[in-house]
Amino acid sequence: MIRFYAPDINTTGLLPEGESGHAVRVLRHRPGDEVEAVDGSGTLYRCRLLDNNHRGAAVEIVERIPLPKVWKPYITVAVAPTKHADRMEWLVEKLVEIGIDRFVPLRCERSERKELKHDRIEKIAVSAMKQSLKAILPRIDDTMPLKQFLGECAVSSNQKFVGYCDADTPRRLLAKAYTTGSDVTLLIGPEGDFSPAEIKACLDARFTPVTMGDNRLRTETAALVAADTIHIANQIFS
């Protein structure tokens, strides 16, 4: 069964406009039909359609089924967008599939792309959430300057790791440096790498420099592999 995304369903009792149109006009649902919706906050709703308003279909909630996230730590992935937006869209899809909690696009000195379209990224995240049968949508930030993000991180108790190419700093293997069970912030540099000043700022904000192995990975691959490393390390030691 197709699941709709209805973040406010519990208070409004409505499917949002886009989803209502899809339900009523495309799928031809009629009053009395059963539909399922997720709120992006961890609950699946079994509902019955009350009308066929394509701008906001009213539903009766039949059952609320909690679908909490299946991983324990809070995982934040912050990454400088790549030149080609499709590589970022792909990354967001895959991150949502494997499961993360927050995605932060960063503006760095050598960023090839200064901005990610938030609406487009969120749409991809919603689609990946539905497809992977989750009910939780990661928080997706607007693109923010690296400095602002580091300022925020300075007061966080997460384990913090930064991946970049400059080989002058000694780096640990993420799989070994991460303490399983810990909330974690993973920061991945842009295609042109961080500037020396940015690397210093990351170290000052107590990020540990890491590699994901002896491979040179593209930005989006590094971000996905880093997040996956957290999951696998937690699986191995659970």
Place this chain on the structure above:
Amino acid sequence: MIRFYAPDINTTGLLPEGESGHAVRVLRHRPGDEVEAVDGSGTLYRCRLLDNNHRGAAVEIVERIPLPKVWKPYITVAVAPTKHADRMEWLVEKLVEIGIDRFVPLRCERSERKELKHDRIEKIAVSAMKQSLKAILPRIDDTMPLKQFLGECAVSSNQKFVGYCDADTPRRLLAKAYTTGSDVTLLIGPEGDFSPAEIKACLDARFTPVTMGDNRLRTETAALVAADTIHIANQIFS
């Protein structure tokens, strides 16, 4: 410096046609210029161009630098191609980046796509090999029927794991089932899942059913995460 792919350079002393054209016509290299080439078998060649023949530029090999693979086990990934070829192309790029030894596209009962274009896939693999600074190209098989692949696997001493959606069989977590250091075959079912007969055939060929966690992953995501799990497990226990 751009690296060329020249599988036969050691015997022919030539760059192949496509690479010669790129070197001579696009990059405007001239006799005497230094170029680098990899042979896909683990060696990087520092060369000097002897002529500017765009159909097969002759080179003098200045230095042979062994670039062995950075992971230990032999990793085979066999997967039924997805309906959309771009998802497979993406998968091959990422698998080559993180490092595998062999890629086998499979034809299954419920395969949405019966054939992958071998040339196109190899081209993507070559490009990912160059981009990730490797000198080893994974073996890429022609699409073969699942039955043929299982027949071949029956005599292999690899650890063998199969991932699929049908939840009737008890499954282990791949991260825990894999013995680090072992050569491994990872088999991932098609978007429409294996048929019951195919699952039985996999079990008969001594494949262990696994999951990559409590997430429903797309075919291409499952294949990448499975390969990555092998790397990370080996990193953690190295």
